[in-house]
Amino acid sequence: MESFVIIQLAVVAIFLYINCLMIFTFLKKEAFRTDTRYILFSQTLFPDSGLILITNLSVVLIYYQVAIHFVVCCLLSVIMSLLSIVSPLALVAMCLERYVAICMPLRHADISTPRTRNMGLLIMWLISSVIPIYVLYVSLFLIPSKFLQTYVMCSIDVLFVESWQNLVRTTLFQMYFLVMFGIVLFTYVKIMKAARAASSENKKSTNKGLRTVLLHAFQLLLSLLQFICPYVESSILHIDMLLYLKVRYSNFMLFILAPRCLSPLIYGLRDEKFSVVLRNYVFFGHYTFCFKVKQHSTRCTQLNLSSAFNYHLE
Template sequence: MEDFLIIQLAVVGFFLYINCLMIFTFLKKEAFRTDTRYILFSQTLFPDSGLIFLGNLALVLVYYQVAIYFVFCCLLSVIMSLFSIVSPLALVAMCLERYVAICMPLRHADISTPRTRNMGLLIMWLIGSVIPTYILFVSLLSMPSKMLLAYVVCSVDVLFVESWQNLLRSTLFQMYFLVMFGIILFTYVKIMKAARAASSENKKSTNKGLRTVLLHAFQLLLSLLRFICPYVESSLLHIDMLLYLKVRYSNFMLFIIAPRCLSPLIYGLRDEKFSVVLRNYVFFGHYTFVSNLGMNGRPE
């Protein structure tokens, strides 16, 4: 199992480095900070990076059976739940933004304004806060006060006294992801129709938007499959402990880490403007390019 842990730490470290570079690129360039498309992209980068780091920390604590205060475990689980919901919601918002840009180009400028963008971000975070708030109240209200300072090996399962509480949490998660998957499917169908009707000049941009939406649907599908994992893991727990641990680590990498690592590849590296500026920062300003983002072959 040590080998699994080393591979996991290496993969997590690599993608955290990539995400930090992209966050730095977003924050340094004003053109990105004022564009709805890139602002929504940042709403996946920040929570994804936080979830990768905290999820990896929680897994290491469980692996080494390190006990922490119950109240700290509660806060850790709440923050991870918030990040795990907000990032897919941002993906849905990105798909809707592409839908408006491609299918309603004349209305895009009127819809994508700073006011509507800020309202959308507020609504997105409020929706994302429903399940974490439920976890916080259920865990704190159902536990005796003396348990708050008790030491536990942190897992979301220890936060719930009754089985129905955890079941309700899982059901809410599944409803969230099914609704989000349905919205992304809707945008894909609409953009596909627009791609068929588009002229040769607009077809390239439309097809690129279509591929982006499809990749986001794949991300959400991986996240949705995560909710099958506890049932598979619980059945293996009574058969072979070593196999159970291996499957649990594999599920963590496939259904928690992998979807969060796809966003930089989908938007950050495939987007021409963003990738050009990113490469310039990676090579410490020695990557020369021609771009309308800045003058003298360098970004502003």
């Protein structure tokens, strides 16, 4: 099992480093901070980074049998619950933004305004808060006050005194993700129709938007599968403890870490403008960028940080 922990820590360190680079890139460029698609992208980077860090800490504490104060565990569990919903909702919002940009290009500028963007972010965080508030309120109502002073092995399971609490939470999660998956499927179908009807010069952009939506749907599917994991783990627990620990670590890597690690790869590195600026920061402003000048010729230049964003990639 020690090897599982080492692999987990290595994966977490790599993707946290990548996320931090992308967050730095987003914050340093005003053009990114004022563009709806990049703002929504940041709403996956920040929650995903926080969730990866906290869940990794929780898993390591459980593995090494380290007990923490119940109130601290309660706070961490509520934050994890909140962050686990915000990021998928941001993915859905990104799909809707691509749908509007591709299928309603003339209305995109009117819909994607600072006011509507701020309202959308507020609604997104309010929706994400429903389940954490439910978990916190019901748990504090049912848990005896003397238990609040104890030390526990931190898991969200310690907040559930009655079996129906976890059942209600899981049902709400599944409803959330099924609705979100339905919205993503709707945007995919609409963009696919637009791709078929698009002219040859617009087809490249439309097809890229189609692939992005499809990858986001895959992310949501992985996130949805994590709610099946507790049932599988509970069945294995009665068979073999060692196998149970291995399955739990595998589920953590596949259905919690993996969906959160895909966002930088899907959106950040695939986005042309963002990836150019990101590479300049990675190479400290000495990134050599090649772009087409004519149909059969290519020009390469060493971009500095201030000019990288202004180049248009073919």
